[in-house]
Amino acid sequence: MAERVWEPGDRLPSRAQIGQEYGVGENVVRRAQELLISQGVLEGRAGSGTYVAEPRERVRVVRSSARQRVRVVRSSAREQPSGSPFRADMNAVGRRGVWESRTAAKVPAPAEIAARLGITEGELCVRTTYEFLADGKPVQLSASWEPYDLIAGSLVVLPEGGPHAWAGVVNRMAAIGVTVSHAVEQPEPRMATAEEASLLGIQKAALVTHIRRTYYSDQGRPVETADIVVPAAHCEIVYEIPINR
Template identity: 60%
Template sequence: MREQPPYRRFAETLRKRIDGQEWKPGERLPSRAQLADEYGVTADVVRRAQEWLISEGVLTGRAGSGTYVAERRERRRLVRSPEQEQCAPDAQWTFESRTDGMVPASPEIAARLGIEEGAYCVRTAYEYLVDDKPVQLMTSWEPYDLTVGTLVLLPELGPLAGAGVVRRMAEIGVTVTDVEEWPEPGHADAEEANLLGIQKGALVTRIQRTYYSDDGRAVETADIVVPAAKCRIAYRFPVTR
């Protein structure tokens, strides 16, 4: 097994001291020089270890002041199932969205939708909020030629606004039978961090989702970003008897 780099090992040492409440939430850690001297490591190892723990929501940095133990926050439960996607079912949640009607497909999106590169898509960007605080981002793409001229062209406008992909596609005679999701860990970029209210580089879960019709055609694909420090993801599936 590949050995962990020194900063990761030192990060776990700090985490154990924090878990043991040697430093409590809101309390300032010793300086990097002090920690480096105490453990016989370089200041760079201490810096990278602290940056790693900041990205995981364990620590928080304050410019010109130092590094502090982050205040403990309750992680919301985000339930995903074939029937619906429900952010924090035990809380009040809303979403904000912005749709662009004719966006050329990038090579990646074209491959995911099975369309030609540069073909038009309907792109919708979502920000999901719980108690007015952001907990999830999503960007969705649908083939423009699939819904053009119908009442469901724009996902959040018209008689089926907010009804979801499956119901909207059924309205135009397209039966959605499968959904595929690929979750993987990642780090928030600057824009995501700003929208989600987290540190740049903080841990997130990225989910690549694609809906397919009964003839195997991809009818929608989306990129979903969930901050690990704020939410834990649960999957719920029906049991076939």
């Protein structure tokens, strides 16, 4: 059986043709194609067929406590705090990192979120959803939850509004006298939901990395928890671990 090579942009033969050529059933071919689509190797085009995807440079996202330092970036309009780890990551690789956000106050905490924040299910939270862009292209989604009783009435009650907007969780909490001592992250691979795929511009059921992150104060209280979703085909996640000597 001769080996066949398809180049980026090439249209693959039908599943029936591939199955006949390689002596396997169409279901086997379908599952193989779905796996390669989820990995970004192939792409399906509605009404047209399956193609070899054009290679895309993966964005490196560094997860590190070192990224939480307070920095100030000068702009022509005003000084902007840039304590966001995402902005630091994008600056490090020469990309422009921006995000869009939507905040809702006094949202009852679902059971899983309440457990992560150490509060009772239904207690009020401030929920902020984010769409992160690198050079204008979506690369990350996030949904952040903060206990309302912790930040109510303060200047940081709106994560992306007020004098501490764009500063990141660590800097915002410091502004109200709360010292964030550490974060816990739990990454796991899964398939994208239809909504996530639409927002990220990827195939439905493509592989993503889902990171559950929770920040803790030096008193051991969870002060923020978030669900971060990163498309595996477009981003690589690297953990940078500082060594204390």
